[in-house]
Amino acid sequence: EAQVTQNPRYLITVTGKKLTVTCSQNMNHEYMSWYRQDPGLGLRQIYYSMNVEVTDKGDVPEGYKVSRKEKRNFPLILESPSPNQTSLYFCATGRKMNTEAFFGQGTRLTVV
């Protein structure tokens, strides 16, 4: 079954404590990206990756890092989380950029 798997689904953490949200896909897609979704602001892209070892900033990259060492994995790293990063995060993949997008189930992050 084609899947985009995010972990964890829910996370409550404290300000400044480094965390990683994982994203894994089994569809051999080249393109992967991260979004955050906030009420009234919609979906905003954080980072994207066109292929292994190729990453670039989206609209709201500040405070986030990513890596793409393997095709199937695209972790999102918050080195020093702050309360304004409290949000619902989604990983999305596609065969290539702008082709049909497949989304993970989301990670609800709360930073206190």
Next chain:
Amino acid sequence: KQEVTQIPAALSVPEGENLVLNCSFTDSAIYNLQWFRQDPGKGLTSLLLIQSSQREQTSGRLNASLDKSSGRSTLYIAASQPGDSATYLCAAPLYNNNDMRFGAGTRLTVKP
């Protein structure tokens, strides 16, 4: 940059009605037009993708049309059911541009 607008923001209809959701975009040089469904707190599920060279796509009770010249797409839902209640989002990515911008969505409620 591409701007995507969805009207109305919310819609409530009785079960059985046919309905139309609207999506407009500012730049007509799109690669495709994608419609998604999002249930509360969940990820986005791809419903229909219309290639830029196509005029419409159908899947079951759903029919999506595309008019690039006017910068509009519509999602028609026939014989609505309570299970159709969700938020519907569209995205209109541009050619060779990492610009998968989403509309804010239309929150649909179908009352039994």
